[in-house]
Structures are given as structure tokens and as C-alpha cells.
């Protein structure tokens with residue numbers, strides 16, 4: 187199993203996962219190609235096993251803080267630990283590079299994702315009413331990283 191930055195050949199698999207798994211995913215509206223360069227922000231990370239992309243995560247860097255824009259695993263691959271492996275790798279990297287805080291937003295109705303984030307110690311600090319284009323509220327989560 188490998189966790190690495192996205193390559194051009196991963197774009198199709200990432201967009202298929204986004205379409206299957208994330209309502210209103212930003213990866214479907216924009217092209218991912220500009221995010222290939224090593225200095226690109228946001229960064230797109232993938233988890234690959236036997237040449238198959240099983241999960242991706244989009245990470246936005248903002249100084250000493252980072253935001254997780256999206257994370258998804260392939261359909262039928264839930265609850266096998268792939269999301270956790272990717273999240274652990276990103277949290278470890280963030281700590282190593284001096285990031286102090288990680289943020290994310292999640293739909294109020296997305297119980298699996300909320301349980302997933304809370305299992306990593308993310309804490310809800312506010313609700314953004316009608317945040318999504320379909321009117322759903324967002325829950326804003328944060329996690330302090332150990333320095």
C-alpha cells in the first residue's frame with residue numbers, strides 16, 4: 187500500500203470516486219490537472235494498492251493551518267481502514283512540517299464522515315447554516331496538532 191501525491195494517470199479514478207461518493211464535489215467542477223505540480227495548493231493525495239486508487243484526500247495549506255477539503259474511499263471499500271490510513275499519513279506529515287491546526291467542514295447529515303472525523307479527535311466548533319448550495323448546514327471541525 188502506498189500513499190503519495192496524485193499523478194496525471196490518477197485523475198480519472200479520483201473523479202469517479204468523487205462522483206460516486208461526494209455530493210457537489212469540487213473536483214467535478216474544476217480540472218485537477220493544475221494540482222499536479224509539487225508546489226500546487228491544494229494538494230491531492232491518494233492511497234494506492236496493487237495499482238488501484240482506493241482513496242483520495244484534498245488538502246489545502248494555509249500557513250501553519252491546513253484544511254481537508256475532501257476525503258473519500260472507493261465505493262464498496264468503506265470500513266476497511268483505508269480512510270484512516272490516509273488520514274493518519276496526512277496528520278503525521280502535517281505535524282512533521284509544523285502545521286498547528288487542521289480544519290474541515292462536513293454536511294450535518296453525513297453521519298459516517300462525522301463518526302470518522304470524531305474518531306481522530308476532530309471537534310465541532312461551529313455550525314454554518316445553509317452553507318452548501320442545496321441549503322444543508324455544515325459542521326465545522328478542528329483538531330490541534332501536537333508540536
Ligand SMILES: CC(C)(COP(=O)(O)OP(=O)(O)OC[C@H]1O[C@@H](n2cnc3c(N)ncnc32)[C@H](O)[C@@H]1OP(=O)(O)O)[C@@H](O)C(=O)NCCC(=O)NCCS
Nearest residue numbers: 256257258259264265266267268269270298299301302305
Ligand atoms: C468518511 C470515509 C472517508 C471513511 O473512510 P473509511 O475507510 O470507511 O473509514 P475507516 O474504515 O478508516 O474507519 C475509521 C473509523 O471511522 C469511524 N467510521 C467510519 N465509517 C463509519 C460509519 N459508516 N459509521 C460509523 N462510524 C464510522 C469508525 O470509528 C471507524 O473505526 P472502526 O471501523 O474501527 O469502528 C468514507 O466513509 C467515505 O468515503 N465516505 C464518502 C465520502 C465522504 O462523505 N467524505 C467526507 C466528506 S468530504
